[in-house]
Amino acid sequence: MSDTLFTPWKVGGIELANRVVMAPMTRNRADVDGVLPDSAIEYYRQRACAGLIVTEATQPSAAGQGYPGTPGLHTDAQQDAWSRVADAVHGAGGRVFLQIMHTGRIGHASLQADGGPQLAPSAVRANLEVATATGEMVPAPEPRAMTHKEIATTIADYASCAARAVAAGMDGVEIHAANGYLPHQFLSPGTNRRDDEYGGSPVNRARFLVELSRAVAAQIGAERVGIRISPGGQFNDMADRDNEDTYLALVDELAADGFAYLHTLRGRTSVLHEELRRRWPSTYVVNTGYMGSSEIDEIGPIVENGVADLVSVGRLFISNPDLVDRWRSGTPRAEWDEDTFYAGGDRGYIDYPTATTQD
Ligand SMILES: Cc1cc2nc3c(=O)[nH]c(=O)nc-3n(C[C@H](O)[C@H](O)[C@H](O)COP(=O)(O)O)c2cc1C
Structure with a gap:
């Protein structure tokens, strides 16, 4: 049992009640307009015992949507629903950051208002199946390489989404640069074959995410912006091994800018993660990312030993809305239903x- 896990921590300008973060988790319950149902307000309110909730991934534009049922934050109706989520979490004593996700090459034209195509750093197809708007699984399409104008427009979309998040009452945003979506596609040499200033070297591959993070920070303040990465991650047909230099370039570039936190998915041990932790000046959040487990006996020591300041927990939060209270009181936790x-x-x-409330 780790006591440190239950101690407060400051992220940017906000105080968290404990060190447990609810990891971002897509639940695909939004309507065809990307508006969350009322049940989402209850879902997040129930989980406000987390020191910080990071919401499910949310598209900053219609073009950024890659799955049916994911919410957006680029229309007034979507913003209204998110503002009720923020109010509910705050009313229950919690804190909440909205995760922004553009899926890049992962997606299907039927989900795009303008009929696609999928945009990505380069025309490299993911070797997997994607869902259409009706949920049918089909081979991923070949994406089209983004023009400079499209890169600029996409970055502007993230920035205006972040402004909407803060207007909706969110404490901040998390940029999803993990798990094979657009920013990760720029970071990784397998998906980024560009020979302009956005590809070809570690600094160049990091450039899209650096510019994007700075544009979001310019809109809402860096202290409200977290960044999630998954170095070496293979999810979504990524080949990100031997790409350490890109992540080090990223962190070195952003270190002085005052961002709220870096959130990494990692395995049990990794030299790269120790180095990222050492070079990152503010809050460092770790998720064991399927490689380890998020049980308390594994994550307690991560915080206790200073490997990270905060740990994020995914699936256990689905089945245990009061997870932190259960851990604090030593109450067994419930199993999730996939x-x-x-x-x-x-x-x-x-x-x-x-x-x-259970029997
Ligand atoms: C249902 C589900 C949805 C997820 N959706 C997202 C997401 O929207 N954004 C993201 O960054 N990670 C997402 N993840 C990954 C989780 O944030 C987390 O890294 C993963 O579940 C491993 O942590 P855990 O072992 O504590 O569950 C998702 C995971 C699950 C199980």
Whole structure:
């Protein structure tokens, strides 16, 4: 049992009640306009015992959507729903950052208002299947390499999404640069074959994310902006091994800018992560990222030993809305049901009991 896990921590200008972050988790319950249902307000309110909630990934533009049922934050109706989420979490004593995700090459034209194509750093197809708007699984399309104008427009979309997030009452935003989506596609040489200033060297591959992060920070303040990365991650057909220099270039470039936190997915041990931790000046958040486990006996020591300041926990938060309270009181935690992770209604979403409400 780790006591440090239950101590407060300051991120940017905000005080977190404890060191446990609810990891971002897509739940695919938004409507066709990318507007969250009312149940999402309850879902997030129930989980406000986390020191910080990072919301499910949210597209900053219609073009950024890669899955059916993911919410957006680029229209007034979407913003209204998110503002009710922020109010509910704050009312329950929690803090919340909105995760912004543009999926790049992962997606399908049927999900795009303008019929696509998918935009990516280079025309490199992912060797996997993607969902269409109706949920049918089909081979991923070959994306088109982004022009300079499209890069600028995309960065501007992230910045205006961040402004909407703060206007909706969010404490900040997290830029999703992990798990094979657009910013990760720029970072990784397998998906970034560009020979302009956005590709070809570690500094160049980091440039899109650096410019993007700075544009978002210029809009809402760097102290409200976190960045999530997954160095070496293979999810979504990424080949990101031997790419350490790009992540070091990224961190060196952003270190002096005052960002709220760096959030990394990592395995049990990694020399790169120790180096990232050493070079990153503000809050460092770790997620064991499927490689380890998010059980308390594994994550407690991560914070206790200073490997990270905060740890993020995903699936256990789905099935245990009161996870931090359970851990604090030594109450056993409930198992999750994978069948209800993505899409569907209230079942497996807002009907997991707390320790005090279960029989
Ligand atoms: C249902 C589900 C949805 C997820 N969606 C996202 C997402 O939207 N953004 C993201 O960065 N990671 C996403 N992840 C990854 C989680 O944030 C986390 O890294 C992963 O679940 C491993 O942590 P855990 O072992 O504590 O669950 C998702 C994971 C799950 C299980």
